[in-house]
Structure formats: structure tokens, C-alpha cells
Amino acid sequence: MISFVWSPGIPLPAGTGGSENYTIGQVRELNRRGVDARVVTIGLGEADGRVEFQDIPFLAVATLGDLGGLDDTLVFVSESPPVATRHPAYQMLHVPPPLRERHHRAATAGTRDRRLIATSRYAAALWAGFLDVSLDTVHVVYPFAEPVFASRPSVAREDGVTRVLYAGRLTPEKGIYTLLSMLHNDLFQSDGRWSFTVTTAGSDKPQGAVIERMLRTHPGVEVVPARRTPAGMADLMAEHDIVVMPSNSQYWHETFGIVSIEAQHAGCRVVASDDGGLPETDCGALLLVAPDDAEALAQGILVARRQGPVPDATRQQAGERFTVTDSVDGLLAVLRAPRTPTPWAVIQDLEAIGRLPAVSPPHERPLLPEPPQPTGKTT
CATH class of the missing domain: 3.40.50.2000 (Glycogen Phosphorylase B;)
Incomplete structure (x- = not known):
């Protein structure tokens, strides 16, 4: 199951922006192909916008913590709330990085352990610079026109x-x-x-x-x-x-x-x-x-x-x-690609290695004896 996680506490509106169209279109096309996909909303119950999308499966959970119990591939849409997930999660970067300094830390914390997906080459470079990660770690999956x-x-x-x-x-x-x-x-x-x-x-x-x-x-x-x-x-x-x-x-x-x-x-x-x-x-x-x-x-x-x-x-x-077929092909390629460690995970591993004790106490190696000097005599 691929679950697109909508912003906590906000209903999914119809016809108000690209993020909404992208999400709904991806779910619809995945289901058409026989791939289970749905929208997950948080803290709203069934008053989460599903009435506008009769052909789209929805799941309403009560809290962010409930996401950790889902045995799904989670794709967070736009917002990046920090929450533990059962499987490695993905983050759609539909908007630019936050403008205000007070929001920077939250955006960094929420994305640091997720596989990143941007909607253009420009956005990939923008977010790579903001998060101080390699551009190669930000995948690009273009939007589409229905x-x-x-x-x-x-x-x-x-x-x-x-x-x-x-x-x-x-x-x-x-x-x-x-x-x-x-x-x-x-x-x-x-x-x-x-x-x-x-x-x-x-x-x-x-x-x-x-x-x-x-x-x-x-x-x-x-x-x-x-x-x-x-x-x-x-x-x-x-x-x-x-x-x-x-x-x-x-x-x-x-x-x-x-x-x-x-x-x-x-x-x-x-x-x-x-x-x-x-x-x-x-x-x-x-x-x-x-x-x-x-x-x-x-x-x-x-x-x-x-x-x-x-x-x-x-x-x-x-x-x-920019067809929906191309877009979903690109998304599935990212989701099916070998899972490499995120930059944050690599840093955490390196720091953990640095904290490990030495294998044995340090000691000085004895000096090797000087080789004998030639006498100049021949036999």
C-alpha cells in the first residue's frame, strides 16, 4: 500500500492547487494500474475532504503517532512532520524551503530521515542547498496534466x-x-x-x-x-x-x-x-x-x-x-529503487563509529633493530 500523507489537521481540498491535483492524480493512476494507493489524513475523521473525491480511497487517523502503526510505504505531501514510521518514508517537496528562520529547523528535522522527491530540477537543487545534501539524493518526479x-x-x-x-x-x-x-x-x-x-x-x-x-x-x-x-x-x-x-x-x-x-x-x-x-x-x-x-x-x-x-x-x-503515465512511472521507479542510506543516516552512523572505544589500548610499537653495517671485506 502506498499512502500519501496529507498535511495534519487540514482537509484535502478540490481544485485549489498543484499539490492537490498531483496527489489525487497519482493515487487514481496507481489504483488504475492495480497498485494499492490512498490518501491519509490526520485529526479530521471523515470530514477530511473525501466527499470531493468519490473514487479515491481515504484513511483517517487520529494523531501523527498513528502513522507509525501503518505497514505502508508513506509518502508525505508538502508538510514534513517529524514522526517515526515502520518503513523508510518519502517526502514530496511541492513548495520551496521555508522563508523564516524559525521554520528552518522544523523543515530540516522533518525531512532528514526521508527519501526526498522534488517536482523539478530547480526544486531539487533548491532543497539540496537548503538541506546541505548531495543533489543526487533528491529525486525528480514531474507533475502532469490530466x-x-x-x-x-x-x-x-x-x-x-x-x-x-x-x-x-x-x-x-x-x-x-x-x-x-x-x-x-x-x-x-x-x-x-x-x-x-x-x-x-x-x-x-x-x-x-x-x-x-x-x-x-x-x-x-x-x-x-x-x-x-x-x-x-x-x-x-x-x-x-x-x-x-x-x-x-x-x-x-x-x-x-x-x-x-x-x-x-x-x-x-x-x-x-x-x-x-x-x-x-x-x-x-x-x-x-x-x-x-x-x-x-x-x-x-x-x-x-x-x-x-x-x-x-x-x-x-x-x-x-508531462503525462500522468510518465509521472507515475517516475514515482514507482523511485519507490522501487534500492534503498540507500539518507545523508542524515550516514552522518549518524559516522558519529556512532566515532564514539566507539578503541579495539585495544594504544601502545607504542618497539623500534626495529638497526641492520648490520657492511664491513667492506669480500670473500
């Missing part, structure tokens, strides 16, 4: 309006304020050739609720409900031409950017910040711009418009990259 994104036909229109979608969470690190700043750019003011749509993803959190209220007052933005399923998001993307990902780079670095590959599979051009793991999401329709720069974002959108619709051949090729 098959429905590549199969939805784009909605053709002849009104000359370019439709731009922001589908990230309503949080500062996802660049929503860069988008708002860009909307005041003279390139878009009083121009009926554009429409801008933002979903309510993340508005269930306090800061997201504030940002949603701001967006609803903007005359140039249409706010639509967040989509809770891959099919719903695929339908929404099929109605748009460009998807923007103006991720913040001041204090947050996108480790991958699953929305980017979903949008390219759906036939959209993507304008994203040239930062973090976003450059690794290129499926043939990605345009990178300077991060935290409203003017650069505006110019990128203009370039994407001039490039026109994504050619059918490009979209078909995009749909063959």
Missing part, C-alpha cells in the same frame, strides 16, 4: 477579443498583484480587444477573500468560480487564448507550475515568470517574461496575441509531455 486537458476542443470565436485567464490561487506569491498592476497599463485601458478572467481559487483563505473583494471591484476583470475538477478546469481553459502565471520571485519561487502544462495541453499560450521551475514547463507554447514586472507581463501578453492560436501540431506534441 488527459482531459489535451482532449478538450478549443472554443473558436470570431469577435477579435483575446481572452486572458489567471487560474492561480489568490495569494501574493502567485503574482496576483503584478496582474492587477498590469491592468492599469495604458496598453489595456479602454481596449475592447481584451478580456481578463480570474477564478476564486484560494478565496477560502483570509488573504484570498480580501483579494477576491478587490478583484470584484475592478471593471476590467471577470471573477468566476474556481473549478473543482480537471474536466471543469479544462473547459475553462478551452474558452481562453492565454493563461498568465506572473509568479512572485521576491520571496517565493514556483517549484514547477502545473497550471502551465495544463494550459498548454488545452491549447493556450502561457505567459509566465522566468523564475523557479516554470522554465521547465515548456511544452511549445510557453513565453517567459521578467518576474515582478507589470510592464514585462503586458508586453508578453501582446507577443502571445501576435503569435496567434497554438498550432494543432504543437498542441498535440504538448499533450504527449
Whole structure:
């Protein structure tokens, strides 16, 4: 049994981010292949989000300590609570290392005895540096776009309006304020050739609720409900031409950017910040711009418009990259690989060896006698 351990005390929400989509999609594909897999939640009982995922097995445990009794291969998702497990556990590194010093020790302690899995080469290098471990010890298993994104036909229109979608969470690190700043750019003011749509993803959190209220007052933005399923998001993307990902780079670095590959599979051009793991999401329709720069974002959108619709051949090729099949193949390869000691285990073993007593008391070796000197006589 492969059990994906969700963050303690937090329900698994539907349609709010890449970590959730990655986890659910992995479990669904593993089960389709006949590999037992499930989601494990902590401290919530059955009010843990399972109602949103009728085809996904869930297990609710009461406390972190209960994880130690599971005879499972545990894969911790995002958070890394320190807890003893029966078998060697794995840690998914969906987010960057913590920003605040007070959180550093907890992140280090929670990951030190786990096999590490990052979602991009960028994230692997970032975490290897943060944890002071060899890059070779951090495996990369890329996220994926569900098959429905590549199969939805784009909605053709002849009104000359370019439709731009922001589908990230309503949080500062996802660049929503860069988008708002860009909307005041003279390139878009009083121009009926554009429409801008933002979903309510993340508005269930306090800061997201504030940002949603701001967006609803903007005359140039249409706010639509967040989509809770891959099919719903695929339908929404099929109605748009460009998807923007103006991720913040001041204090947050996108480790991958699953929305980017979903949008390219759906036939959209993507304008994203040239930062973090976003450059690794290129499926043939990605345009990178300077991060935290409203003017650069505006110019990128203009370039994407001039490039026109994504050619059918490009979209078909995009749909063959970052598939759930590839992702689960990569995950199983990591889980089935020979289990080498973690860097922390090696350090512990070396320190234990250093504390061992000497095999025998130290003693001085006697000096060897001097060899006889030649006399110079011959016989």
C-alpha cells in the first residue's frame, strides 16, 4: 500500500492547487494500474475532504503517532512532520524551503530521515542547498496534466477579443498583484480587444477573500468560480487564448507550475515568470517574461496575441509531455529503487563509529633493530 500523507489537521481540498491535483492524480493512476494507493489524513475523521473525491480511497487517523502503526510505504505531501514510521518514508517537496528562520529547523528535522522527491530540477537543487545534501539524493518526479486537458476542443470565436485567464490561487506569491498592476497599463485601458478572467481559487483563505473583494471591484476583470475538477478546469481553459502565471520571485519561487502544462495541453499560450521551475514547463507554447514586472507581463501578453492560436501540431506534441503515465512511472521507479542510506543516516552512523572505544589500548610499537653495517671485506 502506498499512502500519501496529507498535511495534519487540514482537509484535502478540490481544485485549489498543484499539490492537490498531483496527489489525487497519482493515487487514481496507481489504483488504475492495480497498485494499492490512498490518501491519509490526520485529526479530521471523515470530514477530511473525501466527499470531493468519490473514487479515491481515504484513511483517517487520529494523531501523527498513528502513522507509525501503518505497514505502508508513506509518502508525505508538502508538510514534513517529524514522526517515526515502520518503513523508510518519502517526502514530496511541492513548495520551496521555508522563508523564516524559525521554520528552518522544523523543515530540516522533518525531512532528514526521508527519501526526498522534488517536482523539478530547480526544486531539487533548491532543497539540496537548503538541506546541505548531495543533489543526487533528491529525486525528480514531474507533475502532469490530466488527459482531459489535451482532449478538450478549443472554443473558436470570431469577435477579435483575446481572452486572458489567471487560474492561480489568490495569494501574493502567485503574482496576483503584478496582474492587477498590469491592468492599469495604458496598453489595456479602454481596449475592447481584451478580456481578463480570474477564478476564486484560494478565496477560502483570509488573504484570498480580501483579494477576491478587490478583484470584484475592478471593471476590467471577470471573477468566476474556481473549478473543482480537471474536466471543469479544462473547459475553462478551452474558452481562453492565454493563461498568465506572473509568479512572485521576491520571496517565493514556483517549484514547477502545473497550471502551465495544463494550459498548454488545452491549447493556450502561457505567459509566465522566468523564475523557479516554470522554465521547465515548456511544452511549445510557453513565453517567459521578467518576474515582478507589470510592464514585462503586458508586453508578453501582446507577443502571445501576435503569435496567434497554438498550432494543432504543437498542441498535440504538448499533450504527449508531462503525462500522468510518465509521472507515475517516475514515482514507482523511485519507490522501487534500492534503498540507500539518507545523508542524515550516514552522518549518524559516522558519529556512532566515532564514539566507539578503541579495539585495544594504544601502545607504542618497539623500534626495529638497526641492520648490520657492511664491513667492506669480500670473500
